[in-house]
Amino acid sequence: MATTSHDTPRVLVVGAGQAGMHVAVRLRHRLRPGEATITVVDPHSYLTYQPLLAEAAAGNLEPRHVVVPLRPVLPGVEVITRAVVSIDHSRRTAYLASDAGAPEPLGYDVVVLAPGSVTRVLPVPGLAERGIGFKTVGEAIHLRNHVLAQLDTAASAGSDAERERALTFVFVGGGYAGVEALAELQDMARAACRHYPGIEPGQMRWVLLEATGRILPEVGERMGHYTADLLRRRGIDIRLDTRLTSVVDGHVVLDDGSEFDAGTLVWTAGVAPHPLLKQTGVPLDERGRVLVTEYLSIVDTPGAWALGDCAAVPDLTRDPGAVCPPSAQHAVRQARVAADNVIAALRGSALKPYRHTSAGSVAGLGLYQGVAQIYRLRLRGMPAWLAHRTYHLLTLPTWNRRLRVVADWTLALLFPREIVSLDALEHARDEFTNAAAEAARRR
Ligand SMILES: Cc1cc2nc3c(=O)[nH]c(=O)nc-3n(C[C@H](O)[C@H](O)[C@H](O)COP(=O)(O)OP(=O)(O)OC[C@H]3O[C@@H](n4cnc5c(N)ncnc54)[C@H](O)[C@@H]3O)c2cc1C
Known part of the structure; x- marks a missing residue:
């Protein structure tokens, strides 16, 4: 696994959903050649466009078409298909899940947290x-x-x-x-x-x-x-x-x-903040979301930024203390501001606040x-x-x-709706493993 042996600073984006992928796209367009290395880590090789999932479930859309493969969208960006399991920001190191056993370290200079949220499950029996x-x-x-x-x-x-x-x-x-x-x-x-x-x-x-x-x-x-x-x-x-x-x-x-x-x-x-956040040592609010300033920088944590569903982003268009609701509408717009501010911080120029009135x-x-x-x-x-x-x-x-x-x-x-159930996809290896077991019995 590569560490920060780069001559240029590495900007590590954790999560490539609506927030993270758009941060990486903007950084790629706006950074000068050789100004920084962009690394994106996500357990999936694609972004899921969640607002169209219901249409995919209903069969109006091919499910493949509501996901966006990352590599073609991010040429020149280092894309690593792994989950980040923890971050030690004092050492500027993220630890990535590894099939080999112990998590592998990945060094960085600047980190952008965007792992989104997880389903909020309550302790209901069954x-x-x-x-x-x-x-x-x-x-x-x-x-x-x-x-x-x-x-x-x-x-x-x-x-x-x-x-x-x-x-x-x-x-x-x-x-x-x-x-x-x-x-x-x-x-x-x-x-x-x-x-x-x-x-x-x-x-x-x-x-x-x-x-x-x-x-x-x-x-x-x-x-x-x-x-x-x-x-x-x-x-x-x-x-x-x-x-x-x-x-x-x-x-x-x-x-x-x-x-x-x-x-x-x-x-x-409902949704809950991603459990990874508890393994990062960054300040969290009472609901477990990352505490960020209006510039999307993490409170009291230089070189670290957060946005999207994982962060409590101040909503400057409402009363003091209000935070932006978790939505793609905000995540995509925050991504532009976060990327611009990461670049501004690298260049030592002024940051701009995030402000968006919900449409x-x-x-x-x-x-x-x-x-x-x-x-x-x-x-x-x-x-x-x-x-x-x-x-x-x-x-x-x-x-x-x-x-x-x-x-x-x-x-x-x-055409009329396609109504075939391909539930066999979920047990794709069953027939082969049964045949292999039968062959083993005959041997
Ligand atoms: C069914 C549905 C419909 C919706 N409809 C709308 C709508 O109509 N309008 C709207 O504005 N919003 C809608 N939303 C909400 C919207 O999709 C989210 O608010 C938005 O996707 C948040 O963006 P995000 O980047 O923070 O999180 P996500 O888009 O969820 O991205 C998080 C990314 O982090 C990755 N990740 C997870 N764990 C790790 C890890 N350990 N290490 C590295 N990466 C990790 C994930 O794989 C994912 O790619 C909908 C949500 C759902 C579920």
């Missing part, structure tokens, strides 16, 4: 065994296959109880991850029902649990109510002020007293349905759906991905 999150492309692919496989299970179920369980889908958390995933998957499952003669769309039970009194806070209260009404009209059981208390063996128990069996439980009830949010709720609040403009239905698609097309990195997504959307409009 949740770890039965639940699945909705943050990664793997989870989106799995959910699509799983929902379609549940229809297959229901179609050939031996009892009413088995059938009802297979046709019950529970989502916990009414933010945009949960609402978009539920709305898109329900839309897909309803369309798929016409290929299952024994299953009527109305026989499926889709439930959204939200612990507070509203859903989709990202689009404002009024549009949140509109979304709840729209989803209820689509037959979705939305339960506000309701918590999941247990899901042992798929038996759902709620704090409103109701109980039922469910074959699917998707957990999108609002857009959300897709299935084919031709959406909701949006863009500044003071409120949109619903088809116009909101078009705004959702246009916005994400413009913010999706690279023309390559944008064109592929347009092609996918066009094909999806021209």
Whole structure:
């Protein structure tokens, strides 16, 4: 593993998501040749464009097209596909997970922390065994296959109880991850029902649990109510002020007293800062996010910067003490300021503060349905759906991905939905290992 033997300073970017990848892109464009070496470390070789995961899960998009491979986007940047497990900033050293055993050291001069967040899982009995999150492309692919496989299970179920369980889908958390995933998957499952003669769309039970009194806070209260009404009209059981208390063996128990069996439980009830942050020694706030100044430099830690979901970035457009919510909208804009400030610090010039007034949010709720609040403009239905698609097309990195997504959307409009469940992908080696075991028995 390379250390800081470089003649030029090394800027190490930890995490190449919405924040980290855009920092690296900007540094690459703005640094003079030979001014610094840029190194990006991420366990994945691609950025996941999370706002389009729900469309990938619904089959409107090829999952490969909602991820952006890092190496073509970052020519000349050192890309290391590993996880950082700890950082000793006093020694300017990051430690990277290694198959060989002990973590390997990687020296740096300047570090930019952007490992994002992880799903916030609560100690609900049965949740770890039965639940699945909705943050990664793997989870989106799995959910699509799983929902379609549940229809297959229901179609050939031996009892009413088995059938009802297979046709019950529970989502916990009414933010945009949960609402978009539920709305898109329900839309897909309803369309798929016409290929299952024994299953009527109305026989499926889709439930959204939200612990507070509203859903989709990202689009404002009024549009949140509109979304709840729209989803209820689509037959979705939305339960506000309701918590999941247990899901042992798929038996759902709620704090409103109701109980039922469910074959699917998707957990999108918030995010927590990445656990790596506790292994870095940098100052954290009471919620575990990195404490940064308005310049995105880490408080009392020269040569260290943080941004995106992992950081408590002061929101200068709101009351003192307010911090930016975790969103791609902020992460991408913070990335520009962070990269410019890293360069300014290297050159000894003035830093600029991060300030961005939220432009609002857009959300897709299935084919031709959406909701949006863009500044003071409120949109619903088809116009909101078009705004959702246009916005994400413009913010999706690279023309390559944008064109592929347009092609996918066009094909999806021209042809009926693809409803095959490729759950065999998740057990790709089973057939071969069974054959090998059989051969070993015969020997
Ligand atoms: C389903 C869904 C829909 C969303 N929709 C919207 C939307 O419509 N609009 C919006 O503004 N926001 C949306 N968001 C939120 C948005 O995606 C995040 O706020 C944004 O991605 C945060 O950027 P980030 O770079 O901080 O984290 P991420 O984009 O999550 O990137 C973190 C990176 O760090 C890497 N990493 C993790 N661990 C390590 C490690 N140990 N070492 C090195 N690297 C590591 C990860 O692999 C990842 O590449 C959505 C989120 C989800 C889950």
